[in-house]
Amino acid sequence: MLTTVNYEKIEITPNGTTIEVPANQTKFNGDYESVKIWNWNNGILITYNNHEDNNLIKVSELGFNTVNDVIKKGEQQNIDGFTCYVINADDLLEISIFDIIKVNYNGKFYCIPLSNETSHDNIIICCNNKDIAVHMAHSVIYKNVYPDNNAINNTISQVQNITGDLQPIANDYANGADLNEIKSTIEDKAGDLMSESPVRIQ
Numbered sequence: 001m002l003t004t005v006n007y008e009k010i011e012i013t014p015n016g017t018t019i020e021v022p023a024n025q026t027k028f029n030g031d032y033e034s035v036k037i038w039n040w041n042n043g044i045l046i047t048y049n050n051h052e053d054n055n056l057i058k059v060s061e062l063g064f065n066t067v068n069d070v071i072k073k074g075e076q077q078n079i080d081g082f083t084c085y086v087i088n089a090d091d092l093l094e095i096s097i098f099d100i101i102k103v104n105y106n107g108k109f110y111c112i113p114l115s116n117e118t119s120h121d122n123i124i125i126c127c128n129n130k131d132i133a134v135h136m137a138h139s140v141i142y143k144n145v146y147p148d149n150n151a152i153n154n155t156i157s158q159v160q161n162i163t164g165d166l167q168p169i170a171n172d173y174a175n176g177a178d179l180n181e182i183k184s185t186i187e188d189k190a191g192d193l194m195s196e197s198p199v200r201i202q
Contacts, residue, residue: 005132012036012047013145017121020139021045022132029101035064039101043109043127044092045136051120051146067095067124071111080134085111092126112137119144 007020010028026040034052038045048064074087089105110130114123119142127133 005129005135007135007139009139010038012045012123013049013052013119013121013143016049016143016145017116017119018139018141018143019045019123019136021136037101039103042105042129043125043132044101044105046124046126048122049120049146050122064122064124068113070095071113071124071126074111077110079110079112079130080138082112082114082134082137084130084133085113087111087126089128114140116142118142120146 006023008023008026009018009020010026011018021038022040022043026038026045029037029039031037035046035048046064046067070091071085071087073091074085077084077086087109089107089109092109092111093103093105105128107128109126109128110133111124111126112133114125114137115121121142123140125133125136127136
């Protein structure tokens, strides 16, 4: 007989990307150098977002890529549109990142790595039940909650350009030019910045 699995939705980034996990059994094990780990009776979920903590990006990528490298040595299968790697639980648990999880898994694990360039989320689902792994992969809803660094850089560039434009006006003021005319010009430049800026500065 088939066993029905109930799922609950969790956030893998605060107020951002979500995924469905087995309900009433999935436990958050905390961060391992900003890589987040959950586990349940027969599976593990690993996530990290390369915009969440810029100070730990390289450490996170190193740990996450180690997991990916181990997983991709397994037998590759296409399951319901997802690339899945089948590995032994022993191989999975040899990865040092799982030292914080006190479990005894055994048998084959179906691992599905996912990533999204818009939300910057990187996800690995490993479960010895391939139906659960595929359900979880289908359930992911990506949502970007971190600012686009390019947009911020463009805004900074615009501010620098307008600051340069205002310098001659400041010089004119220092030399006794008409104050009302200077004020009007500055207000026009500030209005241009607000309308052209891709992000709001608060």
